[in-house]
Amino acid sequence: MIKLLRSLVLAGLLGVLSAPAALAAEMGEDGLHKQDWFTITFRDMAEDIETATDEGKRLAVIFEQRGCIYCRAMHEKILSDPEVSDYIKANFMVVQYNMFGDEEVIDLDGDTLTEKSAARKWGYVFTPTIVFLPESVPEGKTVAEAAVATMPGAFGKWTFLNMFRWVQEKGYAGDEHFQKYHARIINDLREEGRLGND
Template identity: 50%
Template sequence: MLSRRTLLRSALAAGLLLPGPARAARLNDDGLHVQDWWLESFLDLKQDIEDAAAKGKRVVLSFEQRGCIYCAEMHEKHLASPVISGYIRKHFEVIQLNLFGAREVTDLDGKTLPEKDMARKWGVTTTPTLFFLPPVAGNASVRDAASARMRGLLPPPTFLAMFRYVAEKAYERGEFPAYARQHEADLAKAIAAGMPIN
């Protein structure tokens, strides 16, 4: 006889259910808030794009730092919303990077640098900064190849709108501010009502 846990895991694996956040964000040894569902990666970004594409997803890089109040708000408020986290989990693999970290990251152009040096190379000056990577890896640096970039923390409906903008490839048709104005009100209602979106 199958247990409820086995049935739930099977349904999640088959994509029949979209889980909400597993639990509240926790702090890691570097003092960064982390989500259990974010991708643990070897930080070879071309490989990460290929692996995500095989699952029908895109890659997002989230630069954060210890003590960043906006990073904490992103984890404790934005990602605590089952509507927001459910949408992101369905369409994206998120990789966290430390603005002052020492892990080696291999850029799309093949260059490998510690996180802190990669942040300088890509022009990261504030946290959180999110890079939405292209659906297919090319040979340009992330700074030039990214489909979109979010500098700083946007309000929850606008934050979610950015993820939809990228997932729908709306950047091929227009600029984000116009897209956000068109969708923010509906997304705010969905978040408030707890209604999942596609």
């Protein structure tokens, strides 16, 4: 009986110790963490917007770079959370870009660029940076000009998830600024007992 209990405790302890590794995202050959639900495209921005819209989703482009500790934290702590990943998968088509990559990108204005020159053109300098695009293809605008919202840098679960919700709910087209929306949601979560008062 004692041997059985020791075996069960050991198995449980090993499960707990190995859990973070199970939650870790796969590492691609480009040195970027990968989610199996990210969409691989030809990086034609107009085509990607149309594809996302046809699927009843919004397009979000995420810039990352090799060795980015904030990107790693985002994948391992935020995108591994089912509440976050399930919401994003249901409502967004996410395409990953390498901040210093050489893959070809076609901007909304027709320019053909590399990922790294697109990041420079659009003014994105932090990783991760998530860019949210409109539901329809705008004429003559660049991605940076057409974006309905941009989330530069790494944030905690609720800021991250609430930005996706705010975009999905088209908060950018209304009068409630994201910060007000976020504060309201956080207050609701506290009242529901899902968050502490810290």
